[in-house]
Amino acid sequence: MGISCGRFAYGVNPVSIRFAIAxxxxxxxxxxxxxxxxxxxxxxxxxxxxxxxxxxxxxxxxYLLRDIVPTAALRxxxxxxxxxxxxxxxxxxxAGLVEESADHRFFNAAVYFEDGDVRHVHRxxxxxxxxxxxxxxxxxxxxxxRAFDSKFGRLALLICEDLWHPSTIYLAALDGALAVLCPSxxxxxxxxxxxxxxxxARYWEMINQAYAETFSLFMVYGNRCGFEDGVGFxxxxxxxxxxxxxxxxxxxxxxxxxxxxxxxxxxRRKRTxxxxxxxxxxDLTINELLRIRERPAPQSSLQEVxxxxxxxxxxxxxxxx
Amino acid sequence: xxxxxxxxxxxxxxxxxxxxxxxxxxxxxxxxxxxxxxVDSALSAMLAAEALGPQDxxxxxxxxxxxxxxxxxxxxxxxxKSGIESMxxxxxxxxxxxFEKFPDADARRRGNKMARERMTILYDHSMRWDALVLGxxxxxxxxxxxxxxxxxxxxxxxxxxDLYKTQVWALAAAIGVPSEIVEKEPSADLWTGQTDExxxxxxxxxxxxxxxxxxxxxxxxxxxxxxxxxxxxxDDVSKRIMNSQFKRRLPVIAKVSQRTIDRDFRYSRDWGK
Numbered sequence: 115m116g117i118s119c120g121r122f123a124y125g126v127n128p129v130s131i132r133f134a135i136a137x138x139x140x141x142x143x144x145x146x147x148x149x150x151x152x153x154x155x156x157x158x159x160x161x162x163x164x165x166x167x168x169x170x171x172x173x174x175x176x177y178l179l180r181d182i183v184p185t186a187a188l189r190x191x192x193x194x195x196x197x198x199x200x201x202x203x204x205x206x207x208x209a210g211l212v213e214e215s216a217d218h219r220f221f222n223a224a225v226y227f228e229d230g231d232v233r234h235v236h237r238x239x240x241x242x243x244x245x246x247x248x249x250x251x252x253x254x255x256x257x258x259x260r261a262f263d264s265k266f267g268r269l270a271l272l273i274c275e276d277l278w279h280p281s282t283i284y285l286a287a288l289d290g291a292l293a294v295l296c297p298s299x300x301x302x303x304x305x306x307x308x309x310x311x312x313x314x315a316r317y318w319e320m321i322n323q324a325y326a327e328t329f330s331l332f333m334v335y336g337n338r339c340g341f342e343d344g345v346g347f348x349x350x351x352x353x354x355x356x357x358x359x360x361x362x363x364x365x366x367x368x369x370x371x372x373x374x375x376x377x378x379x380x381x382r383r384k385r386t387x388x389x390x391x392x393x394x395x396x397d398l399t400i401n402e403l404l405r406i407r408e409r410p411a412p413q414s415s416l417q418e419v420x421x422x423x424x425x426x427x428x429x430x431x432x433x434x435x
Numbered sequence: 436x437x438x439x440x441x442x443x444x445x446x447x448x449x450x451x452x453x454x455x456x457x458x459x460x461x462x463x464x465x466x467x468x469x470x471x472x473x474v475d476s477a478l479s480a481m482l483a484a485e486a487l488g489p490q491d492x493x494x495x496x497x498x499x500x501x502x503x504x505x506x507x508x509x510x511x512x513x514x515x516k517s518g519i520e521s522m523x524x525x526x527x528x529x530x531x532x533x534f535e536k537f538p539d540a541d542a543r544r545r546g547n548k549m550a551r552e553r554m555t556i557l558y559d560h561s562m563r564w565d566a567l568v569l570g571x572x573x574x575x576x577x578x579x580x581x582x583x584x585x586x587x588x589x590x591x592x593x594x595x596x597d598l599y600k601t602q603v604w605a606l607a608a609a610i611g612v613p614s615e616i617v618e619k620e621p622s623a624d625l626w627t628g629q630t631d632e633x634x635x636x637x638x639x640x641x642x643x644x645x646x647x648x649x650x651x652x653x654x655x656x657x658x659x660x661x662x663x664x665x666x667x668x669x670d671d672v673s674k675r676i677m678n679s680q681f682k683r684r685l686p687v688i689a690k691v692s693q694r695t696i697d698r699d700f701r702y703s704r705d706w707g708k
Contacts, residue, residue, distance in 0.1 A: 139456075141460075141707065141708060142703060142705045142706055142707060142708055143706055143707050144707055144708075176705075178703040178705070179703075180701040180702055180703055181700065181701045181702050182702065182703075182706065302449065305440060305442050305445050305446055305449065306440045306442060307438075307440045307441065307442050308442070309442065309445070310444075310445065311445070312445065312449075340456055341452070341453055341456040341457055341460075341705075342703060342705050343703045343704050343705050344453065344457065344592070346449060346452065346453060346456075367448065367449065367452050368452070
């Protein structure tokens with residue numbers, strides 16, 4: 115049974131919280147339609163006594179937005195945001211949307227709404243722009259990584275590709291997050307043999323589990339599903355505890371709504387058994403990072419060419435037996 | 436040994452979901468597919484029957500007088516097996532009427548004309564039946580440009596476009612396409628005795644391995660040669676891919692404005708859906 119909100123001052127950890135994830139398939143560029151999905155899922159969350167609901171990345175807008183970005187963008191003082199604030203009185207939640215700053219930059223943002231207000235905005239820092247991805251063409255890059263206090267305890271938001279950079283979760287953990295909430299729009303790609311899901315899903319599940327254990331915190335990963343222009347999203351949202359146990363797992367490739375009771379005493383227990391975060395030497399890390407940052411650049415590109423070693427062909431290693 | 440991964444269980448699930456999802460979001464619920472009697476269209480049709488239910492799939496058989504009689508028999512076999520309704524539209528009268536005016540047209544012109552004639556019939560019935568045209572081109576032929584632009588390459592959605600021919604065979608066998616169809620020699624059946632592999636000059640199994648390493652795994656030319664592929668084969672296939680790039684793109688538009696379609700006017704096809 116979840117403990118009612120409000121009883122806890124910021125920074126004090128409640129015993130438990132009921133996390134829910136809405137694994138949805140939004141309509142590309144249709145905010146009213148997606149707002150209706152949000153309302154429906156919030157109602158469902160309330161009915162199921164969820165205490166915090168996670169929506170996927172850009173789920174208020176759709177993912178392959180391209181030139182829709184400026185028309186789908188919301189200022190934090192827009193009527194849509196006011197409506198989301200009102201909805202958060204029923205159930206706190208994380209929305210995935212395009213946030214427009216006062217100077218008209220567009221951010222791929224995750225916004226935490228709680229008790230009628232915006233409590234935290236995370237702007238995606240690592241915008242994939244390679245292969246099938248084109249985010250940095252359309253979005254500005256976030257420039258900060260901060261954990262924040264919710265009424266449930268200290269949390270962090272990281273969006274999809276952010277988590278593929280271990281520095282982000284390292285910072286979130288050191289900044290005191292007990293749970294990392296990750297809204298994601300992860301496409302299915304790489305259908306490989308002998309596996310029930312695609313290669314991207316395999317990789318995500320591996321890092322969610324590894325991060326939860328390594329940083330002794332909860333990973334709440336909310337992916338979307340559905341297709342956009344033939345690109346499918348693999349779903350498979352999950353909640354993993356600090357011991358690497360999956361407390362909730364959504365369907366692959368389909369809509370779902372999952373919920374799990376998360377007991378924060380598990381974090382305490384894990385950190386008592388493996389006090390890795392306590393032993394983390396921040397100064398050492400900072401000093402070494404400063405040294406790496408100051409590393410002199412090569413004298414000239416010509417010098418760089420001379421210094422470069424010829425890499426061994428990967429074919430030579432693999433062969434063609 | 437180069438193995439192209441072919442997880443038929445997962446592919447089947449994903450491709451059926453793709454068809455369902457991409458059809459439903461257009462507000463329609465049906466597809467029309469041209470059944471040639473070959474393995475590609477058989478697989479597309481059976482995937483669609485699985486995704487939407489056979490009642491929402493219409494197969495159109497469009498033989499020409501020189502088409503191999505086995506082709507029609509195989510197409511009917513697929514329709515029967517999957518419970519799809521099929522209709523027969525012979526294209527001989529209009530093709531012959533047209534080429535009476537151009538009697539010296541060679542086999543390639545005639546073949547392209549037939550492919551495009553079939554396309555117009557499929558689009559006509561897609562309109563009549565409120566359905567989308569389901570594509571049947573696989574990744575091998577799309578990369579090699581081995582298809583007729585605005586003909587068999589035309590479709591609204593294509594579940595096979597990211598599957599090599601080798602994968603099509605495996606998936607077709609797994610989904611229950613009759614083995615007679617899976618095992619027969621691939622042919623566009625545009626003239627008597629035509630075979631894909633005879634025309635291309637190499638087998639699908641050979642070229643699929645090369646394409647998989649070249650395209651999917653990004654092997655360089657020297658890495659491909661080191662992996663055992665003959666230099667001429669690598670170069671020939673690279674050239675085919677390059678020279679057929681136009682078939683995989685929209686027509687080229689001369690840019691004069693600030694915002695040109697598809698260059699700086701960029702929207703996904705599923706815009707608003």
